[in-house]
Amino acid sequence: MTEQKRMLSLGDAIREGLTEIAVRDSSVLLMAEGIADPSSVYGTTSGIGKYIDPKRIIEMPVSENGLCGVAVGAALMGKRPVINLHRVEFALLAIEQIVNNAAKAHYISNGRHKVPMVIRMIVGRGWGQGPEHSQSMEAVFSHFPGLKVVMPTYPRDGKGLVIAAVEDDNPVIMIEHRWCHYAMGHVPEGYYTEPMDGPRAVHHGKDITIVATSYMTLEAVRAAEALEKLGYSATVFDLRVLRPLMLDRIFESVQQTGRLLTVDTGFSKFGIGAEIVSQVVANCFSELKTAPRRMGLPDHPTPSSRGFVTGYYPDSMSMLRNIGGMLEIAEDRIEDAVRELIAQRKGLPIDVPDPLFKGPF
Amino acid sequence: MSNSAKIQDGQLLRMHYDMLRIRMVEEAIAERYAEQEMRCPVHLSIGQEATAVGACHALQHTDRVFSTHRCHAHYLAMDGDLKAMLAEIYGKAAGCIGGRGGSMHLSDPAKGLIASVPIVASSIPLAVGAALADQIDGKKSVSVAFFGDASVEEGVFHESANFASLRKLPVLFICENNLYSVYTPLKDRQPPRHITEVARAHGMNFATADGNDVVAVFKVTQEAVERARQGGGPTFLLFDTYRWREHCGPGFDNHVGYRTEAEYATWRSRCPIESNRARLQGQELLSPADEETMVSACKLEIDAAFEFAKAAPLPEASQAADHVYA
Numbered sequence: 001m002t003e004q005k006r007m008l009s010l011g012d013a014i015r016e017g018l019t020e021i022a023v024r025d026s027s028v029l030l031m032a033e034g035i036a037d038p039s040s041v042y043g044t045t046s047g048i049g050k051y052i053d054p055k056r057i058i059e060m061p062v063s064e065n066g067l068c069g070v071a072v073g074a075a076l077m078g079k080r081p082v083i084n085l086h087r088v089e090f091a092l093l094a095i096e097q098i099v100n101n102a103a104k105a106h107y108i109s110n111g112r113h114k115v116p117m118v119i120r121m122i123v124g125r126g127w128g129q130g131p132e133h134s135q136s137m138e139a140v141f142s143h144f145p146g147l148k149v150v151m152p153t154y155p156r157d158g159k160g161l162v163i164a165a166v167e168d169d170n171p172v173i174m175i176e177h178r179w180c181h182y183a184m185g186h187v188p189e190g191y192y193t194e195p196m197d198g199p200r201a202v203h204h205g206k207d208i209t210i211v212a213t214s215y216m217t218l219e220a221v222r223a224a225e226a227l228e229k230l231g232y233s234a235t236v237f238d239l240r241v242l243r244p245l246m247l248d249r250i251f252e253s254v255q256q257t258g259r260l261l262t263v264d265t266g267f268s269k270f271g272i273g274a275e276i277v278s279q280v281v282a283n284c285f286s287e288l289k290t291a292p293r294r295m296g297l298p299d300h301p302t303p304s305s306r307g308f309v310t311g312y313y314p315d316s317m318s319m320l321r322n323i324g325g326m327l328e329i330a331e332d333r334i335e336d337a338v339r340e341l342i343a344q345r346k347g348l349p350i351d352v353p354d355p356l357f358k359g360p361f
Numbered sequence: 362m363s364n365s366a367k368i369q370d371g372q373l374l375r376m377h378y379d380m381l382r383i384r385m386v387e388e389a390i391a392e393r394y395a396e397q398e399m400r401c402p403v404h405l406s407i408g409q410e411a412t413a414v415g416a417c418h419a420l421q422h423t424d425r426v427f428s429t430h431r432c433h434a435h436y437l438a439m440d441g442d443l444k445a446m447l448a449e450i451y452g453k454a455a456g457c458i459g460g461r462g463g464s465m466h467l468s469d470p471a472k473g474l475i476a477s478v479p480i481v482a483s484s485i486p487l488a489v490g491a492a493l494a495d496q497i498d499g500k501k502s503v504s505v506a507f508f509g510d511a512s513v514e515e516g517v518f519h520e521s522a523n524f525a526s527l528r529k530l531p532v533l534f535i536c537e538n539n540l541y542s543v544y545t546p547l548k549d550r551q552p553p554r555h556i557t558e559v560a561r562a563h564g565m566n567f568a569t570a571d572g573n574d575v576v577a578v579f580k581v582t583q584e585a586v587e588r589a590r591q592g593g594g595p596t597f598l599l600f601d602t603y604r605w606r607e608h609c610g611p612g613f614d615n616h617v618g619y620r621t622e623a624e625y626a627t628w629r630s631r632c633p634i635e636s637n638r639a640r641l642q643g644q645e646l647l648s649p650a651d652e653e654t655m656v657s658a659c660k661l662e663i664d665a666a667f668e669f670a671k672a673a674p675l676p677e678a679s680q681a682a683d684h685v686y687a
Binding site for chain 1: 425427458459461462466468470475476478480483484485486487488489490491492493494495497504516517519520521523524527683684685686687
């Protein structure tokens with residue numbers, strides 16, 4: 001395998017990115033509960049202590065709000081703390097410090113203070129994670145001016161994004177889907193950044209624009225590939241950066257396709273899709289050929305039992321049905337394609353990651 | 362420690378001056394508040410001057426002070442710019458934070474007051490984080506979190522105290538216990554235990570002093586500062602004191618029924634400025650004429666600062682969205 005073809009998972013790519021920036025910038029502090037324990041935040045902080053001053057590897061007491069505040073205080077003094085949370089839900093304990101201090105210190109100080117910090121948080125899914133270990137909540141954090149919010153999907157992008165997030169002079173929330181951690185792809189060695197410059201088209205087509213976040217991007221690409229067998233094509237955007245939300249590329253695409261489908265990892269109501277649809281309607285009203293559709297989680301908490309989660313998450317099959325409806329493709333043709341997608345899963349249980357999504361991407 | 366506890370005469374007089382200045386600024390705000398030109402909530406520090414002045418006199422401008430909604434006294438005790446403070450309260454562009462925060466968010470980082478946060482206990486972890494940064498960098502700065510008695514009811518206080526104690530961080534937890542959270546007395550909010558017991562539970566040094574005695578506050582703070590600078594870790598300081606006026610606003614509110622006139626009168630008779638004046642006069646350090654000179658100097662500064670703040674222009678609405686992102 002040559003250097004250029006080096007394959008890594010997103011989880012390993014993020015660890016590499018954290019290592020690169022921590023070595024390069026001595027102001028970087030890494031904080032987590034169990035930062036150097038045998039699990040090391042699913043391996044994403046593993047071994048970094050070998051390369052930097054151990055004073056910069058900070059074991060967090062189980063005090064999410066306090067330690068987020070500590071990170072803000074250290075950031076005001078010029079440090080670049082990175083807090084690593086095992087689940088998004090733990091960030092709810094810290095929402096006070098995130099919203100009142102991290103997001104607003106720059107504004108309240110009339111631009112004098114900066115809060116260069118990163119809070120990584122991981123979305124759980126599958127194996128019965130249930131109501132409080134699998135929420136995504138990107139809409140919560142994206143609500144507040146002063147925060148930046150990124151959701152990496154692909155390994156190469158994830159490494160460059162985490163470095164860019166640490167180098168950014170603002171608080172950055174980085175939401176990572178646990179199932180994306182397994183996605184494989186080519187990752188360059190060494191230091192590089194991927195700018196927080198908005199969505200990226202990861203599949204190109206002309207009949208419909210699909211905007212997805214995180215793991216849903218992988219499902220959307222699969223739906224787009226199935227759609228091509230029916231003689232239609234979709235442009236799929238990996239949204240990547242939810243705040244600041246930069247939708248110009250999506251407006252351009254919808255102006256060509258006339259159709260928009262959004263797919264959130266979080267709840268559909270009051271979700272990111274609602275914001276995107278709203279802005280697309282305001283900017284592309286005359287080009288729309290049909291009403292935009294939003295997909296996301298239904299309006300109830302995430303149950304644990306695999307019996308309950310049947311149909312709970314959007315997937316390539318349900319996306320294809322929505323696309324079929326919007327493009328007015330005959331239902332039997334869509335159902336044939338859906339059956340083919342189901343067959344490709346080879347009876348895989350609903351509550352484990354689909355190996356088809358490991359890539360390489 | 363015994364050496365550092367010796368106070369120079371000049372410092373005693375400066376502390377008296379600073380308390381007078383705070384009292385006169387706060388009274389001037391109260392007098393003018395009805396004009397409705399200071400259009401933000403004000404939480405006055407009248408009665409609590411000694412805790413701010415005594416503690417801040419033990420600090421340098423290179424230390425890091427974090428305050429609360431009741432931040433006027435801390436700002437002034439750290440020698441924060443008075444014109445910029447009043448301009449902030451008047452909502453003017455020349456305010457210390459450009460009119461973006463108002464009275465509850467005063468800061469003057471060059472003087473050491475890094476930030477004030479009006480959510481109870483919210484600024485405590487910021488002080489701990491500043492101390493963490495200084496410890497990592499091997500700096501000798503000390504961080505200070507000022508907070509009221511209700512803050513020890515907040516989880517984030519305990520999270521911060523636990524972490525500061527664990528890592529022996531150079532930070533002071535200064536509790537100004539004025540006995541009330543808005544209208545609710547301490548006894549209705551906390552069990553009958555001494556507040557310093559929470560510091561003991563976190564394995565932290567602690568000390569108390571009469572919060573209305575500026576010299577006593579100075580001495581215990583100085584001791585805690587020295588310990589923190591020498592790597593001896595955090596200290597919890599408890600100063601009992603009393604807010605004379607209402608929680609928020611310019612007036613007196615003993616008549617509304619949450620505390621008695623007699624209780625107020627007792628604390629009023631223990632005025633931190635009057636008692637310090639008596640001490641200084643007893644030591645023949647301060648004559649009535651000396652104090653009159655101090656009052657005149659404060660009045661000149663205050664009048665000029667109000668004139669400046671009132672005349673200063675409001676910020677432009679076109680700049681309201683500036684500084685959201687660095």
